[in-house]
Amino acid sequence: MADKTFIVRIKRQQRPDESVRWEEYELRYRPHMNVIICLRDIAEKPFTRSGVESTPVSYDANCLEEVCGACAMLINGTARQACTALVDDLEKPIRLEPLTKFPLVRDLVVDRSKMFEDLKRTHCWIPIDGTYDIGEGPRMAPSVQEKGYPLSRCITCGNCLEVCPKVNQRDPFVGAAIVSQVRLFNMHPTGAMHSAERLEALMLPGGIADCDNAQNCVKACPKGIPLTESLAAVNGQVLVHAVKSWLRGE
Amino acid sequence: MTQPKIIVVGGGLAGLMATIRVAESGIPVDLFSIVPVKRSHSVCAQGGINAAKNLKGEGDSTWKHFDDTIYGGDFLANQPLVKGMCEAAPAIIDLLDRMGVMFNRTPEGLLDFRRFGGTLYNRTAFAGATTGQQLLYALDEQVRRFESEDKVKKFEGWTFLSVVLDDGGVCRGICGMDLRTMEIRTFPCDAAIFCTGGIGVVFGRSTNSVVCTGSAQSALFQQGVYYANGEFIQVHPTAIPGEDKCRLMSESARGEGGRVWVPKQAGDKRAGKDIPENERFYFLEDWYPKYGNLVPRDVATRAIHKIVFEMKMGLVGEPAVYLDVTHIPRETLDRKLEGILEIYEKFVGVDPREEPMKVFPAMHYTMGGLWVDNQNQATNVPGIYAAGECEYQYHGANRLGANSLVSCIYGGMLAGPAAVRYARGLESGCENVPGAIFERERVRQQDITDALLNQHKGTENPITIWREMGDIMTENVTVIRYNANLQKTLVKLDELSERFTRINxxxxxxxxxxxxxFVRELGNMLILARVITMGALARNETRGAHYKPDFPERDDANWLKTTKASYNDGNIQLEYEPVDTSLLQPRERKYTAKA
Amino acid sequence: MPAAAPESKTGYILDKLQSLSGVVPIGAYLVDHLWSNSYALVSIEKYNQVSGELQTVPWRIGVEAAVLWIPLLFHSLYGMYIWSRGKSNALSHPWMSNWMYVLQRWTGLLAFVFIGWHLYTERFGGHGVTRYAGVAQDMTNPWYVIAYLVGVTACSFHLGNGLWNFACKWGIAITPKAQHAAAWFGAAVGVGCTLAGIVVVLGFHYAWFPLGGYVQ
Known part of the structure; x- marks a missing residue:
């Protein structure tokens, strides 16, 4: 009996300045395959469907349990993590493309350093005095922890930026993930002492005002983070901060 | 000398902590990582982090934490550093709390603690089901803050190839490769701290991440750093087998009544749920009537291994057994096990409430690693330090649950300042080292790469070699070890190494x-696989995770000693050094009493 | 936030003003406008009286410019600038809220064109001072009726959906539940305005006074 097979179509680009080509691979089906396994199969036999020798596909992946954020790509047009994209659930042929909102590196690899830079600009950290032993941290109500924990699960995958109509080459919008992190740090007792720096940063170009409430982000988030809630909450915080500073003449 | 220069390789918990400590002392750090540091393997740790803060009125103490750790590790760990770690743990938790980790809280707003394996105390602080991720992010944020102050420079997307050693054998820099431009470059430094994690990828399928190849450790080993206790590999009994990786299925599934079984008829092709009760073999309940499915981890792991590999009674098509919770009422499952069942559903695409889960033991943690001294996380090569899972201290022959995160952070806390002290004490810094020393190393590495790129007659596929290595390592060098099989493994590794020279x-x-x-990593993995296998072959006893049916007892008279592997011109040699047991007298480890 | 972008908060302030101006005064004016025009459903006299009063306010030009034309022009032009910065993707990500994002932009453009034409014909064009007869005369033209129906619907949708956006963007509706409620409120306003507008237009077209029962 012949093995069951299926087709994977991959958008490939050797370098950012080289032309795009689509390649088709015919892979042997096994139960519980995910897209990562497909890409490994191709690496082991990098011959296209028509028998032409190609190269293994470049892609980012690390933890393979949807907690590191590395393997985001467009799978059948949907921005998602490749590790949780099961072949059984996908329409065939499976179409793989790199995320479009980040500079392309090669094949399915893009450069998401913008997100890490934006975390820097928005001061997404708790400014501690030092790592020496100066006793316990501030007390925190369990209800605050229950709100904060889901936000702190953001894996910086970039799917929320990919689907946002306001994140593109024309607009420097930081995107929902970063705004949600600002909310997280403003929530923490120590972080709250420095919320003004973060809110100020979000008033600059690319800041919170760029959100136009298409609410795609929350639907694309693999971790179910309440991103639209974060956007609204931080919108309110920035506004109150802006009005207060204005009234005080700061 | 001028300002010292420190390099940290690896951006997981240990590497970030070391970076923070060095930056805090005012010395600039270059931080190298294959992946953006926020994507390091530390994110995968779920359960929690141990610290005897005794907030539950149980009379817990750091001494008891120390005792549990040494006992759990079957007395193979050097004791003073472990004691130091356990004593530092409460302050480490406080520090993480101050950094903003969203630890679970008590109604009073204090940190909540839960109980974990290997102890009687509620000693494990946790942040939901993703404690490692939360801890890594907290440290990542602190490093980002230093980065914004230009105290840290990150080199993300660089892989480590080798250290630059001067003619006196002192580390003067590192050689790395930019994974985008493929440029090979050397970076001078006065001390380098390696925090490059575990080696799961050597075993093909493990619970480790893609980057956990051990390539850096192997490269250092080949340059003269000792590799200690390589044979100690922790296997978790119930993971979801996947072709790409194995994902943990928490013990709580069995705690809630889950049963482990295989069909009585080997090769039974029916779906699990269609096999009638009287045709199922509940082997754990059958073999261990007293504890049933809740036998300790190592016993369960060994039993499953025996069923699949020795009795050939595993499920059809894949090495696995059933972990069955379908008999438990759905509402109980949703209330108590929802989080972990969702993982199964998400990755396997099957509802474990309807069908038995297919699980199998998986390589999980590397107890062994780069040899470091008893005080400073310093390796035997001057200027090279190591911390975290890549080194061998702290866990002895078996790691206690929720001790890995604390050992990574503690190791980083020690390594940073130790490297700074060493660098400050140098008579002459890396800036005075002749450029030819660096160029020599760069050319050596460039030649290796060029040789690979220019080899056009290769026929061997790297993924195939890796799979074959992983398969034989998993079969013979994880749970149950027979000397004959270990010898066969060495022969196979020889064959693979020979085929590796013909790689395409x-x-x-x-x-x-x-x-x-990947090919460069694979070459390093093949050498590390040999170190592990040779260590296992030599150690004729059973201790912790190292189990030899032919030598079923712990043998303190002959084997209470640390394995130290060294590399000389392509030859791996084993030597041994005594374990520091100055604080606790070794006693018999009777897990049966703990079940 | 690339280095080239000016590190200024002007954009934030303009964005907030654009958003605010859509609610107050423009949105409020739309509701008021539909209200005063609803007198056309009562009687010709009542309509002429109400519109006459509105058209004889002191400093009319100044008042209209301040509360209407300038906010309207700013809201529209800056809105188009915002639009130009976005890149719709509702075809590849066809979620409801994403379609609303697209519709908000297109209805904004439609409303802009319609209001411009409406001002030209009713305010600055032929009549100058609007009387029932003049409007009713225009509304005999079926193309006028169609244009009004489309225009009023676009304005109403834009306001209703805009109120929802406003609630989210000003941090008024934060939780999903509150945002859901705000969406329903916006929808109610949008549908209410659309219906009122349609009835008024049809009232003029058919010389129909359904609300005139109480007037003697």
């Missing part, structure tokens, strides 16, 4: 060539 790179481009990097 497939991708000869000079831009983001992931195959090239």
């Amino acid at each position: 790179l497939q991708d000869r481009t000079q831009w983001a060539n992931q195959t090239l990097n």
